[in-house]
Amino acid sequence: MRPYDSQNIFAKILRGEIPAKTYGETAHSLAFHDIAPQAPVHLLVIPKGAYVDLADFSARASAEEIVDFHRFCAAICEGLNLTAQGFRAIANAGLHGGQEVPHFHLHLLGGAPLGPMLSRR
Numbered sequence: 001m002r003p004y005d006s007q008n009i010f011a012k013i014l015r016g017e018i019p020a021k022t023y024g025e026t027a028h029s030l031a032f033h034d035i036a037p038q039a040p041v042h043l044l045v046i047p048k049g050a051y052v053d054l055a056d057f058s059a060r061a062s063a064e065e066i067v068d069f070h071r072f073c074a075a076i077c078e079g080l081n082l083t084a085q086g087f088r089a090i091a092n093a094g095l096h097g098g099q100e101v102p103h104f105h106l107h108l109l110g111g112a113p114l115g116p117m118l119s120r121r
């Protein structure tokens with residue numbers, strides 16, 4: 001597992017060192033709007049703990065953190081009415097996954113048809 005870099009952008013957002021347009025938060029999770037939205041709704045949901053990616057979070061986070069994160073995602077989807085029309089959740093990881101920010105985050109995208117999952121090069 002890659003070591004966690006505490007200077008990553010989302011760690012700075014969590015520490016309040018750089019601003020973000022917050023959607024909501026829970027005891028263990030934070031949701032904010034992506035700075036470069038790829039859909040009418042494009043939120044990033046992150047744990048407040050220091051986890052590099054989905055595998056790291058799933059392996060090391062407490063049950064409380066994991067439940068908090070997923071229930072928060074469910075509440076966001078309900079709150080933004082994403083469940084009725086559908087949405088996409090993406091967790092990029094590492095080099096092959098194209099992860100830019102090495103703090104685990106789930107992209108929640110919706111509000112319009114999103115097209116195919118991957119475009120082939």
Ligand code: 5GP
Nearest residue numbers: 009020032033034035036092098099100101
């Ligand atoms: P990744 O490629 O790591 O899965 O996605 C990182 C996402 O973070 C990108 O969609 C990018 O637009 C977003 N992002 C990068 N820097 C910032 C920032 O400073 N603030 C916010 N709100 N989003 C950011």
